[in-house]
Amino acid sequence: MIARFEVRRRDYLAPDGSANRPLPAFATDAKLLVGLYRAMVLLRHFDRKAVALQRTGRLGTYAVSLGQEAVSVGMASAMQEEDVLVPSYRDNGALIWRGVKLEEILLFWGGDERGNDFSGPVHDFPFCVPVGSQAPHAAGVAYALKLRKEPRVAVCMFGDGATSKGDVYEAMNFAGAHKLPIVFVAVNNQWAISVPLRLQTGAETLAQKAIAAGFTGEQVDGNDVVALRAAAAEAIAAARGGKGPRFIEAVTYRLGDHTTSDDASRYRSAEEVQAHWKQEPIARLRSYLVRQKMWSKADEEQLAAECHERIEAAVERYLATPPRRPETMFDHLYADLPEAYAVQRRELSGEHDD
C-alpha cells in the first residue's frame, strides 16, 4: 500500500428540516440563512415564469434549476464579489446572487447576446453551453490571479456529465499541478439529459476524481444549502489562502426536464422523481427556519408577493427591450471591424457599396 484516500460527505439538514448535527456558526445568523432561502425561492419563481414565457413563445429554450437551487445559491453566497464565477448554462441562481439582473438572464435565453453583457460582476464568465469547456477557462483565470498575486478565487461550475469530458480533467490536472486558487463544483443532478450517473461513470463518487488531480474532493448534500455554503466557504478560503484547488461534488437531483425542449418522462420514472421531491432543498430549509422561528407563514406570503413583483417587472423590461438592428451582429466581432467585413455589414444594413 503506497497511498490511501478517503472522500468525506457533508450534510447538516435532514430532508425533514431537522439538524443532523450542530450547524456551522453562520447558520445562527438568521438574516443570512433567510437570505439563502429567499434567493432559492426567487430562483424557483423565476424558473416557473421563464418556462411559462417559453411555452407562450416569448422565450427560447430554457434550462430550469428546479430541485438544485441550493447548489447555485450556496456556492455563490460564499464568494466575494471580486472572485470569478465560471458557470455552466444552469447556474442562473449563482449569477442572480452575484448581481446579474433577471432581465439580462431572460435576454440571454430569449436569444439576445446582450444578456451576457452583465451589468455586474463584469469579470464573471457568461453561460457556457458546450459542456465542461469552461473548466480550462477557470484554470486560466486562476493562473492569472495567482501570477498577479491577487487574493481572488475562480469558482467553476459544471454538471455530472461534464466530468466525463477531458476538458474538466485537463483543467483539474493543471490546477492541481500549479496549486491554483480555484474551486471546482460538480453539480451532480444525476442525469445528463437521459444518461444516468451509473452510465456516466464507474466511479463511486465524482468527488474522488479530484484525487487523481492531486487535491481534495468532498461530497456534499446538494439539497442542503447550509452544507453547500459551509463547504464552499471552506474551499474558497483555502484557495484564497494559497492552499490550492478543491473539488465539491454537490449531490442533488434535477426535478425538472433538462431544458424546455426535453421530456424527462421518456427516460425516468415518475416514482423516482416523486421520491426526490421529498429531498428538495427549499422545503427542507423552510422547515428548519420555521422550527427555529426564523420564518412564518406571513413571511412566506410576503416573499411570494415580492418575488412576483420583482420578476414581473423584469419580464416587462425584458419584453420591452427593443431588438438590435441586424447589422449589430458585426459590432463586437472584432475590436475594430476589418474592412472586408465592413462591406458585409453595409450589405446587411441595406447600404450598398456599388
Add this chain to the structure above:
Amino acid sequence: MTEMTLVEAINLALGRAMEDDPAVVVLGEDIGVDGGVFRATVGLQKRFGSERVLDTPLAELLIGGLCVGMAAQGLKPVGEIQFMGFIYPCLDQLVNHASRMRNRTRGRLTCPMVLRTPHGAGIRAPEHHSESTEAMLAHIPGLRVVMPSSPERAYGLLLAAVRDPDPVVFLEPTRLYRAAKGEVEDNGEALPLDRAFVLREGRDVTLISWGAVLKETMAAADALSAEGIAAEVIDLATLKPYDENTVLSSVAKTGRCVIVHEAARTGGFGAEIAATIAERGLSSLLAPVTRVSGYDTVIPMARLEQHYMPSVERITTATRKVCQFS
C-alpha cells in the same frame, strides 16, 4: 540589423513582446527549459521566469482554454501548439470560445490571445506533424489567421499579433524555420495585420501565396522572368481577414492569377480567393483563375511529401498555361 533565421526572429519578437508588456505570458508543451522543439522560445524562461514562460501538461485543449481564461482576465497569453496536427483538440476552444468571447458578451470580455503553431510539410516529420489546414481556421468568424514567410515578417507580424486585441492564430512555416534567413532589426515595430505584401511587381500574371511555399513561388517567378513572363508575387500573410483589395488591384493590372498553396485543393483558401476574383474582378480576367495546391489526399509521410507540395515546376507549368490562355 542582424541576419537571422525565421525561428530566431520569432524568438526575438517573443522576447521583445514580453519585455514590453508584463501581461504577456508564453505557454505550451516543452517551451520552457527545452525552449520549444524548434527552439522558438529558447532562453525566454531564463529571462522571464517559469511563471511567465510556462511549461504546460501535454494537453492541447487545455492550452487553448487556459489562453481564453487568462486573456479574459487581462493577461496576453501566447500559446504554442507543438505541431499543427495537434491543434484539433483545441479547435473547440477556438471556435466556441476564443473567437466569440467578445461577440457573445458584447465586448464585456475579450480574448487577446495568440496561438502559435508550426505549419506545413517538408521537414520529413512523423505522421500528423505536417498539417496545412489553415482554411479550416480561416473559416472561423472572429479569429485572425496569420502566416509569415520571412524572418522580417515573422518578427513584425508576431508583434502585431501579440498587440492585437483579438485572438490570432499564428501559423509558422516549419520548412522555413531555419531555411529562411534575412535581416531583422529588433526595433519593436509591428507590421500591419490584414494586409498582403507585394513581394515582386509584374505586369503579366499575379501569383498569390503564403507561408513556406512562397519560396517555390518566388523561384517560379524568377524562372518565368527568364522566359519573359513578368509575375507579380503577393504574400497574403493574413488569411483571415485577407486583403482583397491588394489581390483585386493586382489582378486588375495583370488579368491573370495563379494561387499557390500547400493545403489540399477542395475548400482550400485558394478557393476563397478565386471566388472573390470571380465576383469582383471578372471583367479584368483574361484567363481562368488557377490553383496549384496540395492534393486532396492525406499529406503523405516523408517519402512522398515532396510530390504532394507544389513544386517550382508545377507552378511554372500552370502559370505558362494561364499566360498562354486566350
